[in-house]
Amino acid sequence: MSQNKLHLQLASLGLGAFCAFYSVLPSQAAEKIYFTYGSLLFSLRVSSLKTFATEGKVNQDLKFYLKLVDPKQQSKFQKALTQKADISPILLSRFFNSSVGEKILDRFGRTLQIPGGVNGKYGIRGALVQAALDPQGLTLLNFLQKFPTEIQVDLNRGLAVAKDVEQFVTATESIESEMRKISTQQIATQPVRDFSRYPDLRQMGNMGVVTEKWQLEDTSRNRKFFALVYKPQRWREGKTPVIIFSHGLASKPEDFGQIGEYMASYGYVFVIPQHPGSDYIQIQDMIAGYKRQVFEVQEFIDRPKDISYIIDELTRRNQAEFGGRLKLDSVGVAGHSFGGYTALALGGAKIDWDNLEGECDRYIWRINLSLLLQCQALELPQTNYTFKDPRVGAIFAINPANSAIFGQKGLSQISLPVMLGSGSYDPATPIVYEQSRSFLWLTTPDKYLAILEGQAHVDVSKLDPGIQDIINSVPGLTLADSQLLSEYTNALFLGFFEVYIAKNDNYRPYLESSYAKFISQEPFELLTIDGTSSEQLSDVVKQIED
Structure with a gap:
């Protein structure tokens, strides 16, 4: 939030009386x-x-x-x-x-x-x-x-926190090191390709972009929300692939407009719905005193239903507005953070209440802020929720909050292709406790894990300037440029969804570790591995947990 807007809001709330x-x-x-x-x-x-x-x-x-x-x-x-x-x-x-x-x-x-x-x-x-x-x-x-x-500091606990931080840093470095090793080994087994002669997926496509904003109402849930829809100006041959993106906690659809425009420029229809109750407006209402919670716990249920409703809406509009072009029997679903949970739930992951209770009961100090979100789900009635939508064909989850709420049992229910994206500087959903374990628990043969070095869960360039100053003041912390991270993400998105949603095998080389190495720029590299090396990564993850 800008400082000017913040000052106006504080004035309207009667800051003087509050101070008095x-x-x-x-x-x-x-x-x-x-x-x-x-x-x-x-x-x-x-x-x-x-x-x-x-x-x-x-x-x-x-x-x-x-x-x-x-x-x-x-x-x-x-x-x-x-x-x-x-x-x-x-x-x-x-x-x-x-x-x-x-x-x-x-x-x-x-x-x-x-x-x-x-x-x-x-x-x-x-x-x-x-x-x-x-x-x-x-x-x-x-x-x-x-x-x-008077203040009393328990040094035993303080030292335990310090030790946890040290272990976290060491574990993250171990995961990165092992992924780099596995990536190198996979490259050695992959065909030698001159990617300089391949189309550059980091660049925008040539099909143009049209943006629309739909106002929607799901009367079955008395839920009103909007969706940003990115369409190509020129249609690709055959059916048009569809991707639906779920934004993260305290975020908004506009925050992910860049990836929407990028995918539309390659002939996709890309839809980003608002999730009222866990979006930017919810946070602003909380600050203003209209809401007490950072997010509503019902969002664990409503978010997946929002995506299914979007597929329903696209089906209703397909003939009249899209000339029947849309490919809706195999829709791609992606999401960031809380949206990563949403995407995995639609792909078939089921909430494991026993695992969630166990993780939340033993959680004292661990650098995994997403547990604060995941553990809130325990306030829901503990029934057998099923969010799987048979029309979903592949899942791309970026920094997903998922390991506690789904656990190994819940994630093993997914049979679709999945790519998990992670950041090396992510304290909210760290790869050590979230994506690395989740990747191993997935049983689908088509699974990928990517780590974007220097990524810190959110695009820091879009944060409030005051928060940026605090982050920039951390000694020795240098984050990757947002443009570089966008290029990495764009290439991964297009390669993955072309193969598994558009069914275009010509893009399969872009999923190889060798392509990630080709586009990587030091010191913030992009590392990707596939499921063939799960056992090797498992050894490192087990050592960390022990």
Whole structure:
């Protein structure tokens, strides 16, 4: 959201009254931070951190903690204490009062406690909001100063989190390394091709693009939504292949217009429906206070039904609007994140309630934010939902949230061709816990796994500038250019759907690991493997889980 729009929204919500309310709340700011490690107890005065942050002085109290830290790291720590995060207090308040937000607070509160070992989630929420309201803004130092009680940090849990982060990074590197090794081995067995003489799938096609917006209503569910429809200006010979794309959580159809235009330029009809209840509008309503939740749990059911309704609608319009051209007995379905769940569900994956409960019960600290989404499904009646649509012919799931909710049992029900896309910098649906396991659990013989190095789940260039600044401030983090990632995705989409939806075997070479290598640009390569090397990847995944 732009800063101007955000300021207008805050004004309309009466930010002044909100600030006044918080300013009169009785609070006892934290004076000390206590660190517990087993039976050991250490303390640090918050005022010592303030002196260090503002004056650069290390007093005797702080010297104990910084004596092993070199001057360069001390300088970085000093800067981190006062680095401002430009985040709306309204947004923080609304989000952390949602079910998803409360779960995040609960996880942090197990480490950042109040004295006596009590979960500090309410103190964290209050300190975040009050610091964001303060003229100095939300900084680490201001957060500590606004904490309503003394702070107790459980170092055992903190070290466990640090260890989990380290293991996550190591595991991701292991997966990447093994995929590179497998890809090289597969290339050695594939025909030698001069891809410079092949059509370049990274470029737009030559069939032109027409865009329409349909207003739809599924009266059986009392559900109104719109869909963006991308059509070619010139029709290809024979039947016209159809792809339906499911957007991710807090997203909107327009975010994926580029891939819609690209596929239409090659003769496809590409449809992107809105999913009300888990889209951008839902998030805006939550921020404004009209909705409490980040998304409605019913979306696990409504999203697949939205896609099936689109196929119904295309069938109704096929003769009159498309001259009967559409190929609707084998439709391609793709999706991103929550949309990846949607696509896999339509392909036949079934919710495994036992697996989901097990994953959610043992989840304490794991760098897999998608569990916050997947575990919400436990609020649904645990019946045998069937979303499989027999008209779906192939699935392309990008960064899908899926491993817990489907598990091995649920994913093994898919018999269609599937391609899973993943990003090496994705903390929301990381390849370590999501796509690598899901790829192994798929039993369909036609399966592919792609990893886009430098991809971080979302297109960072489309994020709010404040969020971009926070991401850019992370040391050593360099993300791949969005244009490069789009080129990789375009080539994978067209090659996959030409083979499995348009039934054009001339495009099969584009699914080979050698083509991914051909279009790869260092340092952010595209790696792809097929199902013939599942066992080899399985060995690495098992080592990670052990």
